Amino acid sequence: MIFTLEFMQRALIAAAIAGVVSPTVGAFIVQRRLSLLGDGLGHVAIAGVGLALATGMAPLPVAVVVAILGAVIIELLRSSGRASADTAMAVIFYGGLATGILLAGMVGQGAGTLSSYLFGSLLSVEALDIWLIGILGAAIVVLVFGLFKQLFAVSSDEDYAHTLGLNVRFYNLLIVVLAACTITVSMRTVGLLMVSALMVVPVAASNNLTRGFSRSVLVAMGLGLFSALAGVIGSFYLDAPPGSLIVVITIICFVISLPLGKQLLRRRRGLQVVEAVEPPPPHIPADEDCEHVHGPGCGHRAVIHGSHVDYLVDGHRHAEHEGHYDEH
Amino acid sequence: MAIIEADDINVTLGGLPILRSVTLSVEPGEAVALLGANGSGKTTLMRALLGLYPLSHGEVKLFGTELSHFRQWNRLGYVPQRASVKVPQATVREIVSTGVLSSLKPFQHIGKREKARIDGAIEEVGLEQKANQPIKELSGGQQQRALIARALAGHPELLMMDEPFAGVDLDVQASLAELLGKLKKQGKTLLIVLHELGAMRSVLDRAVSLRGGRVLAGVDETHAHHETEPVEEPDIFGREGLE
Numbered sequence: 001m002i003f004t005l006e007f008m009q010r011a012l013i014a015a016a017i018a019g020v021v022s023p024t025v026g027a028f029i030v031q032r033r034l035s036l037l038g039d040g041l042g043h044v045a046i047a048g049v050g051l052a053l054a055t056g057m058a059p060l061p062v063a064v065v066v067a068i069l070g071a072v073i074i075e076l077l078r079s080s081g082r083a084s085a086d087t088a089m090a091v092i093f094y095g096g097l098a099t100g101i102l103l104a105g106m107v108g109q110g111a112g113t114l115s116s117y118l119f120g121s122l123l124s125v126e127a128l129d130i131w132l133i134g135i136l137g138a139a140i141v142v143l144v145f146g147l148f149k150q151l152f153a154v155s156s157d158e159d160y161a162h163t164l165g166l167n168v169r170f171y172n173l174l175i176v177v178l179a180a181c182t183i184t185v186s187m188r189t190v191g192l193l194m195v196s197a198l199m200v201v202p203v204a205a206s207n208n209l210t211r212g213f214s215r216s217v218l219v220a221m222g223l224g225l226f227s228a229l230a231g232v233i234g235s236f237y238l239d240a241p242p243g244s245l246i247v248v249i250t251i252i253c254f255v256i257s258l259p260l261g262k263q264l265l266r267r268r269r270g271l272q273v274v275e276a277v278e279p280p281p282p283h284i285p286a287d288e289d290c291e292h293v294h295g296p297g298c299g300h301r302a303v304i305h306g307s308h309v310d311y312l313v314d315g316h317r318h319a320e321h322e323g324h325y326d327e328h
Numbered sequence: 329m330a331i332i333e334a335d336d337i338n339v340t341l342g343g344l345p346i347l348r349s350v351t352l353s354v355e356p357g358e359a360v361a362l363l364g365a366n367g368s369g370k371t372t373l374m375r376a377l378l379g380l381y382p383l384s385h386g387e388v389k390l391f392g393t394e395l396s397h398f399r400q401w402n403r404l405g406y407v408p409q410r411a412s413v414k415v416p417q418a419t420v421r422e423i424v425s426t427g428v429l430s431s432l433k434p435f436q437h438i439g440k441r442e443k444a445r446i447d448g449a450i451e452e453v454g455l456e457q458k459a460n461q462p463i464k465e466l467s468g469g470q471q472q473r474a475l476i477a478r479a480l481a482g483h484p485e486l487l488m489m490d491e492p493f494a495g496v497d498l499d500v501q502a503s504l505a506e507l508l509g510k511l512k513k514q515g516k517t518l519l520i521v522l523h524e525l526g527a528m529r530s531v532l533d534r535a536v537s538l539r540g541g542r543v544l545a546g547v548d549e550t551h552a553h554h555e556t557e558p559v560e561e562p563d564i565f566g567r568e569g570l571e
Binding site: 031032033146147149150152153155156157159160161162163164165166207210211212213214216 | 426427438460
């Protein structure tokens with residue numbers, strides 16, 4: 001039984017925390033159109049891991065510090081609004097990735113050791129990590145839900161938030177710092193190259209399925225938890241890095257959410273309403289051969305047209321009129 | 329005491345002078361329009377009054393307090409252009425709820441009083457039936473109402489609205505004007521950026537016309553008896569109001 005294995009228990013706990021926490025921050029990241037920021041911060045955190053490997057320190061705390069520093073610099077660059085900010089961010093992202101690999105390589109810890117941080121690993125979650133992941137995860141959840149309304153206001157309408165007296169710069173900075181912490185929470189299980197997928201994809205899937213922002217966050221947390229746990233368990237049997245499987249599962253959720261969301265939307269909206277046109281349409285019998293009687297389930301879509309119901313036939317609206325159908 | 333006082337303000341954006349020595353004051357209970365063609369600086373003026381653009385000269389006072397020291401944000405409600413909301417799946421209630429944040433501290437929950445204000449604001453604009461619908465499913469006029477409700481939820485004394493009629497039908501404009509007239513009767517002060525007076529003519533006390541970033545002296549369209557629209561000015565900066 002895999003649940004009795006100690007390393008699997010640690011991996012499952014770490015994955016569960018990452019799965020729940022990532023979408024809460026991800027919801028705001030998606031809202032602010034910063035979906036790729038998480039990816040960049042993951043690259044920056046790699047420099048932290050490289051530094052830790054080179055100096056013999058514990059990777060997780062160093063990665064937290066480096067990622068937060070990177071987040072602050074990126075946010076300051078972004079909010080400066082300068083055209084060069086985009087290029088500067090790219091330099092930071094690739095600089096982080098390259099520095100990490102270089103530092104790890106210099107002390108003889110080549111891509112092999114680093115890969116467990118890049119793609120996640122079941123075996124690498126140590127007891128100390130669980131504590132740090134737990135504390136960070138709890139802090140993120142407390143901050144996100146304690147300041148949920150403020151973060152929502154700033155993400156949905158920055159100028160308006162300013163006129164509420166909210167410190168917009170502070171909250172913007174808080175969102176990216178929270179993203180940096182989330183990345184380090186997830187790096188053991190999902191891996192730094194794919195962490196942002198767990199922040200973004202469950203939110204995207206949930207947005208297809210739900211109406212309302214808070215509800216979408218809750219559903220995204222559920223999807224994140226499911227994907228993370230299923231990914232860890234599956235990767236044990238497949239002997240694959242858990243990160244890849246977790247991300248593949250979130251993407252499957254997203255793909256399923258596309259048609260499912262459309263169907264839910266149709267059911268919620270019910271019949272589509274077409275405003276009645278004035279004056280009433282002239283009497284034009286439909287030319288299409290309409291042998292059957294329109295009714296619920298006749299295969300043609302029904303729309304409410306003013307006082308009566310029309311049926312859509314080849315892009316025309318048919319309305320019943322004394323035993324035949326009129327064009328409407 | 330004037331509720332809004334702008335004294336000889338200049339706003340320069342990207343090196344271009346957008347507002348030039350604008351002086352304006354709005355008294356409590358007044359309904360004032362900021363009128364002008366595209367690029368005349370009317371939206372910039374409203375945003376400068378709210379502290380969203382820095383002043384390169386002059387001073388703005390809200391409720392008698394200089395803007396950089398102003399903290400009583402719950403006394404004003406800003407209604408931006410409706411394209412400003414970036415969370416299409418958020419419900420009307422979620423959007424309106426942010427309006428009470430000016431009187432809430434961080435980590436403080438929405439209590440009974442705030443909840444009543446949110447419900448009251450939604451009712452005031454007539455969106456009770458749509459409260460739990462995502463804002464993207466609403467028509468333009470309804471979205472505008474939702475943004476007005478958001479501003480009203482904070483129980484402001486002053487409403488500052490940026491082109492509330494942009495992109496809404498004439499009959500919807502009339503019903504929005506009716507709503508604004510009702511708010512004015514409740515004693516609220518209104519400052520409204522408008523492209524043309526249209527349905528607002530009967531609600532407004534006066535209009536301030538802008539052209540090329542300056543206030544046109546002695547022009548008050550509300551008391552003019554002709555029905556002409558403000559003249560479409562060629563945009564002297566070659567761009568639209570720098571939004």
